[in-house]
Amino acid sequence: MHCDLVIIGGGPAGLAAALSARENGIEDILILERDHYLGGILNQCVHTGFGLHTFKEELTGPEYAERYVNMVLDKKIPYKVDTMVTDIAPDRTVTAMNKDDGVMKIEASAVILAMGCRERPRGAMNIPGKRPAGIYTAGTAQRLVNIEGYMPGKEVVILGSGDIGLIMARRMTLEGAHVKAVVEIKPKSGGLVRNIEQCLNDFNIPLLLSHTVTKVEGDNRVTGVVVSKVDENMKPIPGTEVHYDCDTLLLSCGLIPENELTRGANATMDPKTGGPVANDHLMTSVDGIFACGNVYHVHDLVDHVSEEAVKAGAFAAEYIKEKRGN
Amino acid sequence: MDERVIVCIGCPKGCEIHVKYEGHEVIEMTGNTCKRGEDYVRNEITYPLRMVTSIVPVEGGEFATVPVKTKSDIPKEKIFDVMRELTHVRVKAPVNMGDVVLKDAAGTGIDIIATRSVK
Numbered sequence: 001m002h003c004d005l006v007i008i009g010g011g012p013a014g015l016a017a018a019l020s021a022r023e024n025g026i027e028d029i030l031i032l033e034r035d036h037y038l039g040g041i042l043n044q045c046v047h048t049g050f051g052l053h054t055f056k057e058e059l060t061g062p063e064y065a066e067r068y069v070n071m072v073l074d075k076k077i078p079y080k081v082d083t084m085v086t087d088i089a090p091d092r093t094v095t096a097m098n099k100d101d102g103v104m105k106i107e108a109s110a111v112i113l114a115m116g117c118r119e120r121p122r123g124a125m126n127i128p129g130k131r132p133a134g135i136y137t138a139g140t141a142q143r144l145v146n147i148e149g150y151m152p153g154k155e156v157v158i159l160g161s162g163d164i165g166l167i168m169a170r171r172m173t174l175e176g177a178h179v180k181a182v183v184e185i186k187p188k189s190g191g192l193v194r195n196i197e198q199c200l201n202d203f204n205i206p207l208l209l210s211h212t213v214t215k216v217e218g219d220n221r222v223t224g225v226v227v228s229k230v231d232e233n234m235k236p237i238p239g240t241e242v243h244y245d246c247d248t249l250l251l252s253c254g255l256i257p258e259n260e261l262t263r264g265a266n267a268t269m270d271p272k273t274g275g276p277v278a279n280d281h282l283m284t285s286v287d288g289i290f291a292c293g294n295v296y297h298v299h300d301l302v303d304h305v306s307e308e309a310v311k312a313g314a315f316a317a318e319y320i321k322e323k324r325g326n
Numbered sequence: 327m328d329e330r331v332i333v334c335i336g337c338p339k340g341c342e343i344h345v346k347y348e349g350h351e352v353i354e355m356t357g358n359t360c361k362r363g364e365d366y367v368r369n370e371i372t373y374p375l376r377m378v379t380s381i382v383p384v385e386g387g388e389f390a391t392v393p394v395k396t397k398s399d400i401p402k403e404k405i406f407d408v409m410r411e412l413t414h415v416r417v418k419a420p421v422n423m424g425d426v427v428l429k430d431a432a433g434t435g436i437d438i439i440a441t442r443s444v445k
């Protein structure tokens with residue numbers, strides 16, 4: 001099967017890239033999304049704060065996503081959901097699979113990577129203690145609460161003060177949980193000040209800077225954590241341990257671009273961003289493979305993701321048309 | 327006269343706004359970048375407002391839940407009253423983005439609307 005432009009990921013980056021490529025004259029486009037719906041991570045970001053630049057109004061994540069999804073449906077751009085891309089070869093053969101089509105090999109004239117990012121898992125963090133149930137990344141908890149409608153716990157400690165952690169502190173509080181503290185190893189929060197204000201201060205949730213979780217207690221389920229102060233080198237200071245009873249520990253320790261596929265395509269990676277190296281046409285080191293959105297580098301604002309994706313779509317269209325001319 | 331530093335939540339910039347005020351009367355305000363910040367601070371010293379977002383269960387839809395929000399800001403002190411009322415709300419699919427799922431939430435006069443369509 002051949003396709004002019006295959007877009008991997010149906011989040012805001014993939015959707016905006018598809019629209020832009022279509023506007024620039026590419027008809028034969030296919031968006032591949034592993035989830036059951038388009039819109040990407042925005043579907044679980046039910047809070048407001050999206051679209052101030054793009055739509056000049058403050059939208060929730062799902063509203064921002066649905067506006068783009070509607071534009072894609074309106075333009076009749078083909079897409080497949082529940083479809084997992086498993087490989088991208090350097091010659092731009094994309095391997096994907098789903099229940100209906102089985103395994104597909106698609107030879108693409110150009111590919112746009114728009115796989116987004118994910119959270120650093122606990123493994124990257126080395127907290128002593130067993131691995132009882134009740135430990136989630138903040139993003140997983142966000143999905144459970146907002147999409148599945150399931151509350152993962154009642155007494156919560158959050159490690160890391162990234163925006164998703166702050167947003168979840170408020171979200172869990174609104175749903176009746178008691179968030180005992182947000183613990184941040186650095187002397188300053190990595191989250192936006194507006195989120196510290198409206199997610200923590202509004203609900204009197206303490207933010208413990210220069211602190212970290214030094215122990216997780218509990219055999220089958222988390223029963224508590226030990227929190228310690230850290231010195232300038234982020235080493236725990238003995239004697240400063242404080243115990244918190246809790247049944248849930250959320251981890252919000254930063255995002256990393258999701259680039260297994262990119263590496264598989266032999267693209268040169270940038271160790272600083274965790275994403276692929278790209279030129280000023282957003283093309284990676286692999287001819288005809290472009291990248292945009294959080295897979296390229298982590299963006300704080302979805303509006304910037306959409307803007308970048310518009311460019312990627314246009315550059316990919318230009319590339320495809322040039323190739324055709326040859 | 328009172329003095330406060332208020333972090334504006336109007337946009338990701340998060341301006342630190344210094345305000346001097348007497349009762350409900352603003353005497354001096356510095357640090358805001360735009361008019362939204364000015365309005366926000368005026369509200370904060372008189373009658374703080376917030377948007378509330380949450381989810382409600384959906385019956386017979388492709389998803390278990392539909393995300394919702396207050397159609398506009400509500401008094402901050404009413405947040406938990408609104409949340410309590412929302413625990414009793416259930417909707418049936420299909421739901422369209424913008425549909426009202428609860429009228430006049432907790433006596434605020436503000437409706438709660440769906441922020442996603444669920445088929």
Ligand SMILES: Cc1cc2nc3c(=O)[nH]c(=O)nc-3n(C[C@H](O)[C@H](O)[C@H](O)COP(=O)(O)OP(=O)(O)OC[C@H]3O[C@@H](n4cnc5c(N)ncnc54)[C@H](O)[C@@H]3O)c2cc1C
Pocket residue numbers: 008009010011012013014032033034035039040041042045049083084085086114115116117118119138139140142163164167255258261292293294295299300301302305
């Ligand atoms: C948990 C979490 C919460 C966030 N919360 C916020 C927030 O509150 N506010 C904010 O501004 N930003 C938030 N972000 C950042 C947010 O990701 C961006 O604003 C925006 O959604 C990025 O768009 P994207 O299209 O690059 O990525 P995404 O929205 O992540 O979309 C990527 C899509 O690619 C799909 N995909 C990945 N791999 C494959 C594959 N192999 N095959 C097929 N499909 C694949 C994924 O399923 C996903 O739908 C959050 C990020 C995360 C991880």
Ligand code: SF4
Pocket residue numbers: 334335336337338339340341358359360361362363364
């Ligand atoms: S004052 Fe204006 S620019 Fe500053 S945070 Fe508020 S809304 Fe944003």
